[in-house]
Amino acid sequence: MSQNNGALLQVRNVTKEFGGLTAVSNVTFDIPQGQVLGLIGPNGAGKTTLFNCINGVFPITRGQIIFRGVDMTNWKPYDVVRLGLARTHQIVRPLQELTVLENVMAGACYGHEQRPLSQAEEIALEVLEFLHLAERRDQLAANLNVAQKKRLEMARALAARPYLLLLDEVLAGLNPTEIAEMVQVVLRIREQGVTILIIEHVMHALMNVSDRVIVLDHGELIAEGLPGEIVNDPNVIEAYLGDPALAEKLMSGG
């Protein structure tokens, strides 16, 4: 049934309705192995909802999601992550009363590779080093600042050793220096061959890291293409006109 076109993730006609509201409407796209796909769209376009559909937080109303050739439509999130798909949350969700190290160890223990505790610690330390959080390992996650919490989200997802990483606005709320650092982190993850789907409002950053970009508006996929094509697409510009600030970012971003 799942004709395999070599894409790591295939999203087929996915629709998500909340009562009367259609948050995601008949969305179809692929992510080839090794690529970084940017996902943009105005506030409330359904981007986070789409993530929640892909990783099983919400059951979908219609459609099909195929990952690594496996139809995982409406799988539970804990089964999805085992197949090698990890994500971060737009609104960070640290395990507050656990240490930074324990947070990331949990990611490794229960992620794709299901590591035992001792190996999970090893992996967690490597990932923390990678994200410049190593010196905070014994601090409670609750005591981190926003930028650190964003990196912790990422560390936890990476510790799961995913094939595909979903990043939901990891740059939001960061200052320019922190943004530049985070972009480097994303690029390095990508260099390592991890496929990435990234939601981002910080347009110039997104344009720098994405191979291709898709655009959601009112739950519908209205454009798909190279970053350069997207910023000049009349449909996209129109979608953003309701949000002048973002429209401006979009224009200056290319």
Add this chain to the structure above:
Amino acid sequence: MSSSKPAPADKALNRGGFNLEAIKLGGWKYPAFWLALGLVLIGGFVPVITGTNTWRETMFLILMAVSLASSLNIILGYTGYVSFGHIVFFGLGGYVGFYLIAVHGWSLWLAAPVGGLAAGILALLLGKAILHLRGAYFALATIGINEAVRTFVNNFDLFGGPVGLELNFLVYKDYGGPAAMQWSTYWAVFGLTLIIVVLSYGIKFSRFGLGLLAIREDEEAAMVMGVRTPSAKTWAYVLSAIVPGMLGVIFFFRNSSIAPPEAFRLHRSIEFIVMVMLGGQGTVLGPLVGATTYEALRSFLLTSPLFKDLQLAFAGLLLLLIVLFVPTGIVGWLRSRFRSLWRILE
């Protein structure tokens, strides 16, 4: 595409170079373990040293409280689910075991594990039914279940209905007479306390325990990270029910009778919650400290004519004070006050 080659992230993140041996979990986790175990051992041998029955009876109650509170801590402190009616496992386990001893002539040593098993099975069935409820709804459901089981037993002729069951004193002969029986049941509770303390520790520092802590902190995030939350919660609930079930059998056997009001007394349940909160929920040492402190306070208050009838009010007031002023309990407070003791006071 669905090949099983290692995820690409592997080689990249595997940039080694650390000497991990030095900081293995095992390196620092022992002091807390030996402290908890040491305290139980010392407490447990007090009656032998003093040689008095009064001390044995006091320590019997304290050890029982410690193991009940430690059991409750697995679901309440580690997993974050407030099992308000936890006494149901003590009562039902007690009933099943007592019935087997009194009616079928079973040995206590066989009936107690079976009572624990019965409590575990009840938790397993309940887990499927009520562990999807969150917060106050779960707490209310557990109260409802305790009341439902009590009503059921009250009308269940096999268990003696409202009158309950009694034990023929001659039964104690098999245990060397009533006096010797008092000691052997004491050792049994002592042994169970050691087991539950070791288990509490083992769970907390295991992969399974990390999953439970993740559930406590943020259940949805835990699911997203890969914790199979329904089964993890259910197993935590089962583990927290088994020792109470066994203790129920031992307690009522020693008591020589069992009846619904004693077996399913909700206010005992509340007292266990107070003990866990007082000592520090989610720590291994907390239930130990909390149960001992609470029992000591209670026996002191019991001797005072003024407070004799106000036990429950006292428990409620204490709970209120803890929640308001020391939500992390005695051990939690010490931990945050003295960071150097972090690894000792787990």
